[in-house]
Amino acid sequence: MFAQRTINLNSSFIRDILAVTQQPDMISFAGGLPDPELFPVAALQQASMRMQQQLGNRLYQYSETPGLLPLRRHIAEQLADPEVHAEQIIITTGSQQGLDLVVRCLIDPGDKVLVEAPTYLGALQVLRANQATLISIPSDEQGPDLEALEAIVQREPIRCFYTVTDFQNPTGASYSLERRKGLTALAERYNFWILEDAPYSALRYSGDPLPSLQSLLPERVIHFGSFSKIIAPALRMGWISAPREVIKVVEKLKQAADLHSSGYDQQLVLSFLQSGALEPHLEQIRSAYGERLEAMATALTRNLSDSLHFTKPRGGMFIWATLTSNESTLELFRAAVAEGVAFVPGEAFYVNGESDNSMRLNFSNSSSAMIEEGIRRLATLINDSSRRENTASALAY
Numbered sequence: 001m002f003a004q005r006t007i008n009l010n011s012s013f014i015r016d017i018l019a020v021t022q023q024p025d026m027i028s029f030a031g032g033l034p035d036p037e038l039f040p041v042a043a044l045q046q047a048s049m050r051m052q053q054q055l056g057n058r059l060y061q062y063s064e065t066p067g068l069l070p071l072r073r074h075i076a077e078q079l080a081d082p083e084v085h086a087e088q089i090i091i092t093t094g095s096q097q098g099l100d101l102v103v104r105c106l107i108d109p110g111d112k113v114l115v116e117a118p119t120y121l122g123a124l125q126v127l128r129a130n131q132a133t134l135i136s137i138p139s140d141e142q143g144p145d146l147e148a149l150e151a152i153v154q155r156e157p158i159r160c161f162y163t164v165t166d167f168q169n170p171t172g173a174s175y176s177l178e179r180r181k182g183l184t185a186l187a188e189r190y191n192f193w194i195l196e197d198a199p200y201s202a203l204r205y206s207g208d209p210l211p212s213l214q215s216l217l218p219e220r221v222i223h224f225g226s227f228s229k230i231i232a233p234a235l236r237m238g239w240i241s242a243p244r245e246v247i248k249v250v251e252k253l254k255q256a257a258d259l260h261s262s263g264y265d266q267q268l269v270l271s272f273l274q275s276g277a278l279e280p281h282l283e284q285i286r287s288a289y290g291e292r293l294e295a296m297a298t299a300l301t302r303n304l305s306d307s308l309h310f311t312k313p314r315g316g317m318f319i320w321a322t323l324t325s326n327e328s329t330l331e332l333f334r335a336a337v338a339e340g341v342a343f344v345p346g347e348a349f350y351v352n353g354e355s356d357n358s359m360r361l362n363f364s365n366s367s368s369a370m371i372e373e374g375i376r377r378l379a380t381l382i383n384d385s386s387r388r389e390n391t392a393s394a395l396a397y
């Protein structure tokens with residue numbers, strides 16, 4: 001009844017389980033959400049008033065497909081790599097739309113795309129919807145296994161490699177400089193595109209920033225930025241920066257998709273950025289999220305050092321923790337929800353949903369006190385298998 005491209009579509013596991021985690025008294029480490037208490041509401045209200053006064057009726061008119069030029073200029077000058085020009089930027093309805101447009105621009109059904117194992121679930125959804133053939137590459141705290149990657153690109157034509165280089169969702173891992181250089185060298189040599197998804201890059205809590213893949217190989221890297229984690233996700237504002245020839249085609253696809261992203265929201269973001277509110281806001285959320293990361297890492301080490309291991313990330317919103325036993329975290333998840341704590345079981349982030357003993361723990365949307373209590377609840381379960389079995393079987397959904 002429906003088109004071929006719908007066959008491999010499945011609803012996001014995370015979105016499905018988020019419903020379960022909305023129950024009162026639940027401590028949820030499941031969503032990938034920024035803390036709403038930290039949204040820059042006052043600065044956005046002022047930005048909104050200013051733009052209403054300045055633009056009046058014009059605020060509500062259609063505008064150009066690639067996005068408002070002053071906004072693209074601001075991104076080029078303040079947020080993108082120094083070599084990127086405004087004409088290389090297109091504003092998208094969240095970076096999620098950017099991914100969809102670029103995948104549609106590059107991928108024919110059956111084309112092979114490399115992803116890391118594990119990787120961002122939303123990218124898997126886009127790639128599946130566009131009928132890409134997915135191949136996963138193992139990766140560690142330093143980035144993807146480049147030998148494994150080269151063995152594949154030598155053997156068969158690969159169209160692109162999708163990656164989150166800074167503070168990955170779900171693992172929190174960031175590429176080392178060596179892997180960045182190694183990957184871009186392979187892309188140049190074997191002629192594949194790199195899709196560099198960077199919504200967390202500005203959320204660094206320690207260590208020095210490393211060059212983006214785009215700065216290392218501008219002609220082969222398509223970079224995705226987002227205001228969701230650094231201002232607010234409801235705005236649905238993101239951008240693509242890419243070589244001009246890619247932008248030209250993406251612009252046509254964007255026009256066909258939605259004519260342009262909301263002009264109102266673009267003006268709001270522009271007005272917010274022009275007021276200079278972003279930098280102090282970033283300082284505030286970096287400090288708050290950095291403290292929560294510390295709280296979670298400390299609580300995990302104190303309560304669970306014998307039963308799971310993790311590498312503390314230097315930024316982002318997630319800790320990826322792996323049980324020392326081979327037990328599936330999907331089972332643990334059911335019991336955890338019954339105990340009032342939630343996380344995302346690792347298998348959601350693998351191409352074939354491989355059973356997995358890892359979990360993604362979000363630390364940005366809970367206070368340090370809630371983090372301590374949530375990890376304590378989790379530890380009670382993990383360290384007591386009989387309790388786990390009893391609570392899991394009591395929960396039906």
Ligand SMILES: Cc1ncc(COP(=O)(O)O)c(C=O)c1O
Pocket residue numbers: 032093094095096097120122164169197199225226227228233236237238
């Ligand atoms: C790695 C990654 N890419 C893209 C997105 C989507 O972001 P946006 O809200 O800009 O569409 C997310 C959201 O969680 C993400 O984690």
